[in-house]
Amino acid sequence: MSEAFTLIEAGGLDLLIVADHASAHVPEDIDLGIDPALLGNHIAIDIGVAEVSRLLAAQLGGTAILGGVSRLVIDLNREEDAPGLLPVMSDGHAISGNRDADLSDRMRRFYHPYHQAVERRLAIMASPFILSVHSFTPRLASDPDQRRPWEIGILYGEDDRAARIAIPLLEGVGLIVGDQQPYSGKMLNATMNRHAEANGIPYLGIEMRQDLVGDAAGQRHFADLLGPVVLACRSALT
Numbered sequence: 061m062s063e064a065f066t067l068i069e070a071g072g073l074d075l076l077i078v079a080d081h082a083s084a085h086v087p088e089d090i091d092l093g094i095d096p097a098l099l100g101n102h103i104a105i106d107i108g109v110a111e112v113s114r115l116l117a118a119q120l121g122g123t124a125i126l127g128g129v130s131r132l133v134i135d136l137n138r139e140e141d142a143p144g145l146l147p148v149m150s151d152g153h154a155i156s157g158n159r160d161a162d163l164s165d166r167m168r169r170f171y172h173p174y175h176q177a178v179e180r181r182l183a184i185m186a187s188p189f190i191l192s193v194h195s196f197t198p199r200l201a202s203d204p205d206q207r208r209p210w211e212i213g214i215l216y217g218e219d220d221r222a223a224r225i226a227i228p229l230l231e232g233v234g235l236i237v238g239d240q241q242p243y244s245g246k247m248l249n250a251t252m253n254r255h256a257e258a259n260g261i262p263y264l265g266i267e268m269r270q271d272l273v274g275d276a277a278g279q280r281h282f283a284d285l286l287g288p289v290v291l292a293c294r295s296a297l298t
Contacts, residue, residue: 064128077125083126092157105130109273119287139254192256211237221296226264230285
């Protein structure tokens with residue numbers, strides 16, 4: 061057990077599902093200085109990601125590593141020197157408890173153990189493929205005119221091999237899909253840049269629209285649609 065992550069081992073396939081923002085948990089000794097109701101909001105957690113990741117691990121016989129704390133405690137999908145690592149504002153909400161927080165302590169407790177767990181798991185896979193799972197809100201409160209048009213957005217940095225396989229397959233099952241907006245994996249892809257692109261490991265990064273994976277039926281629906289796509293990408297690239 062670790063407070064930094066949850067490890068799900070569902071089979072021997074060389075598939076690692078990584079979910080940086082799967083949890084809204086805030087340890088009891090950390091006070092973010094926010095209304096607790098915000099912990100159910102997209103600023104605290106990628107809604108639906110933990111459930112879809114668990115379903116996919118079980119369906120495909122792979123392994124999943126789920127981030128163990130809210131992105132408001134520390135953002136696991138940031139470079140170690142990124143300004144957003146310890147957020148003091150998020151979508152118009154002040155995270156006042158982070159202003160005087162000890163970043164080095166949060167890194168030691170959560171950030172480093174999480175990324176070390178990903179590294180250890182990849183090291184024992186002969187031909188790994190990574191699925192990076194996120195979700196997004198259809199619109200930001202701080203920018204309500206900026207609408208995200210997709211049901212699934214695809215995230216990647218320099219390596220777009222899996223993205224180019226996945227997009228037509230997802231379109232083929234009726235999903236509205238494309239490169240994510242208003243930001244892309246070229247801007248916010250830290251975990252995959254570190255573990256996949258830097259090591260030549262093929263990966264697929266997806267972001268599901270939160271209102272479509274907010275309940276059990278939607279989570280099952282997306283897992284069923286995504287499973288064959290993930291296998292197709294893995295088969296072509298490993």
